Amino acid sequence: MAEAQPVPAEEPRILEAETPAWLSAKVIVPVILAVAAGVGLVLWQVSKAETAKNEAAQLLASDSTPETWEKLIRDYPGQPATALAILNAAEDASSKKDHRKAAGLYQKFVQEFPKHPLLSAARLGQANQLALAGDGAAAQSLYLRIVTERPPDAFQTAAAVGLARIQIQENRPEAARQVLNDVLAQNNGSAFLPEARAMLDKLPPPPSAAAP
Numbered sequence: 001m002a003e004a005q006p007v008p009a010e011e012p013r014i015l016e017a018e019t020p021a022w023l024s025a026k027v028i029v030p031v032i033l034a035v036a037a038g039v040g041l042v043l044w045q046v047s048k049a050e051t052a053k054n055e056a057a058q059l060l061a062s063d064s065t066p067e068t069w070e071k072l073i074r075d076y077p078g079q080p081a082t083a084l085a086i087l088n089a090a091e092d093a094s095s096k097k098d099h100r101k102a103a104g105l106y107q108k109f110v111q112e113f114p115k116h117p118l119l120s121a122a123r124l125g126q127a128n129q130l131a132l133a134g135d136g137a138a139a140q141s142l143y144l145r146i147v148t149e150r151p152p153d154a155f156q157t158a159a160a161v162g163l164a165r166i167q168i169q170e171n172r173p174e175a176a177r178q179v180l181n182d183v184l185a186q187n188n189g190s191a192f193l194p195e196a197r198a199m200l201d202k203l204p205p206p207p208s209a210a211a212p
Contacts, residue, residue, distance in 0.1 A: 052076055052079060053079050053080065053081075055076070056072055056076040056079040056080070056081035056082055057079075057080070057081045059071070059072060059076075059081065060072060060081040060084060060085060064088065066089065066092055068085070069085040069086070069088050069089040069092075070089070072085040073085055073086060073089065073108075077112065078112060078113075082112075083109065083112075083113045083116055083118070086105050086106075086108055086109045086112075087105075087106075087109060087118065087122065089105050090102045090105035090106050090109070090122075090125060090129075093105060094125075094129060094132075099129045099130075099132040099133035100129075100133045102125070102129040103126050103129035103130045103133060103135075106122045106123070106125045106126035106129060107126050109122040110122050110123055110126065120146075120153050120154045120155050121154075121155065123142065123146060123153075123155070124146065124155040124158055124159060124162075126142060127139050127142040127143050127146065127159065127162055128162060130142065131162060131165070131166060136166050136169070136170070139162070139166060140163060140166055140167075142159075143159045143160070143162045143163035143166070144159075144163060146159035147159045147160050147163060147179065147183070152186070152188065156183065156186075156188065156190070157183050157188060157190035157192040157193055157196060158190070158192045160179050160180065160182070160183040160192075160196060161180075161192050161195050161196050161199065163176075163179050164176035164179045164180050164196070164199055165199070167179065168199075168203070173203050173204055174206065174207075176199070176203065177200065177203055177206065180196050180197075180199055180200040180203075181200065183196055184196055184197060184200065
């Protein structure tokens with residue numbers, strides 16, 4: 001019987017590694033350039049923003065006048081120094097009895113700096129200036145929003161006093177009494193509590209108490 005001839009084993013075929021298409025120079029080079037351009041743009045924007053911030057601060061520190069405030073408001077929107085310029089301009093307008101302009105400046109501050117530490121003060125300032133300008137409806141709406149806000153606004157009591165004052169002027173003493181009683185009951189330690197108490201004490205007796 002003839003011996004079986006061994007079958008020669010095939011040599012393994014080693015395939016050459018192929019470079020993924022996304023690693024080709026035609027793809028990777030533009031990607032690298034795009035990333036580099038993006039990083040460069042971000043760094044330029046950061047540098048530009050920092051420059052504007054420093055320029056605005058130096059401008060306000062060197063010459064805090066109405067002309068400077070107007071320039072900051074016009075040319076440096078969103079900068080910390082501009083926030084102070086708006087408040088200074090609003091106070092200046094109020095001192096000149098231009099209450100409508102002052103209210104508009106406070107509103108601008110609220111819109112452009114919604115996270116500023118002085119936001120609550122600016123909202124109260126806007127309401128006060130609207131009241132002084134004779135716009136009782138707009139002032140009451142803003143006062144009421146401050147009074148009813150939760151968590152309580154830092155100027156809740158001051159807003160309640162402003163709201164009650166308008167209600168008294170409109171011959172609505174019971175509405176004013178309710179507002180003042182509510183804020184006094186909270187006893188939040190505000191510096192405006194004595195004023196609220198004084199206003200309440202000056203109100204005429206409620207109808208039930210005045211009836212025989």
